[in-house]
Amino acid sequence: MARIPVFLRGAVVSGALALLAAGNVAQAATYGAGIENSQWYLSESVFECTLVHQVPGYGRAVFRHRAGESLSFFLESETPLMRPGRGMLVVEAPSWRPGTAPRTLGRVNVEDGRRTVSLDSRQAMILVQGLLEGMDPTLTRQSWYDGSPVRVKVSNINFSGQFSGYRSCTSGLLPVNYDQIKRSRVPFSAGSTSLSGADRRLLDNIVAYVQADSTVERIFVDGHTDSSGSRIDNRALSEERARVVADYLIDEGIDSDLITVRAHADQFPASNRPADNRRTTIRLQREGERPDLQQANGYDAASPNS
Structure with a gap:
């Protein structure tokens, strides 16, 4: 095996460390429920209908429809994992459906505080449609700590059945809140x-x-x-x-x-x-x-x- 000249060893080591660091930055921390623990919970009243999904390690995803208003969506996290700024939102196929191309929905604001992302009715309905099609809405944003990507996935598993209950709930909402x-x-x-x-x-x-x-x-x-x-x-x-x-x-x-x-x-x-x-x-x-x-x-x- 060829020996590396002494005067090049420092450059080789530095280059290797740079590649390793780049690999760590590119490695995304992904938070999301799997087949075994993906659940959606419906809460219903004449005042509000909500669909809540726990995202293990991150927090929760919530579709909310108040009386007198339209559907909205938000992500909540007890711990600030994502840096405030513009995150990328896509709808992608789960890992067991390879070959299906993701759809880019565009950039959304990631806020400081407990409620990190809030989407309006139009954006929320796009997420609903993706979930009903068996896709997973996914948000990617840099982490607070080292700038590496953080990915938050909203699972479609067990969504469609609860969404039917949500639709029934909204038909009984009061006209105002x-x-x-x-x-x-x-x-x-x-x-x-x-x-x-x-x-x-x-x-x-x-x-x-x-x-x-x-x-x-x-x-x-x-x-x-x-x-x-x-x-x-x-x-x-x-x-x-x-x-x-x-x-x-x-x-x-x-x-x-x-x-x-x-x-x-x-x-x-x-x-x-x-x-x-x-x-x-x-x-x-x-x-x-x-x-x-x-x-x-x-x-x-x-x-x-x-």
Whole structure:
């Protein structure tokens, strides 16, 4: 065997170490469930439908559909394994289906914190389609620690059966969620106390939500006017606007004991535009929320009830 000249030995050793380091960087750490431990869990209610998949060693993958919203998807990890930045998302065949070409979905944001990746409805549905086709959505991003690739695979095994249950769940979701209707506004024309069709649909959604959520313990209905007219007339008008909303809620099945009606005339304008001030606002309060922050006029210190 030929001997390496002494003056070249250092270069050869350095080159070998460089190749070894390059090989380590290229070696991806892959996290994903196998055939033996791939499970999807369906959680269903009238408020939300979720499909949860545990990714061993990484965290979990979640498809979430809240009432009143569209499907979304996110990855969660208790430990920050991926460096924040742009990761590559593909849909690829599992190892037991060689020869099937992967589909590149593009780059997605990898965030710092527990929820590392969040996808909108369109992207989430692309992942669903891939899973139903027997493919595995896979995200690749550099690691926090040494820059080597980290791959997170979402397994398709046992997905399709639970997805059928998810679809049934979504058909029974409420039309709105709490965040969408906890503060609502019914506008009025000048001098009017009439409810429009859109107003009734909004109030119907509030009724449906309150009847389903037993934690709602109080509904504040506050009537307002613009500054035209006398204070006495405006007081009466704001009370009538609040009362017409409260009566509608009661007629549709809300317990009157839940409702507090208040009239403010033009005392608390929402803006300089008169049209913005001709309104009745509805605020829901759940058990455990902090009513001590609410002012007597129906506003809270952080967010005016406008």
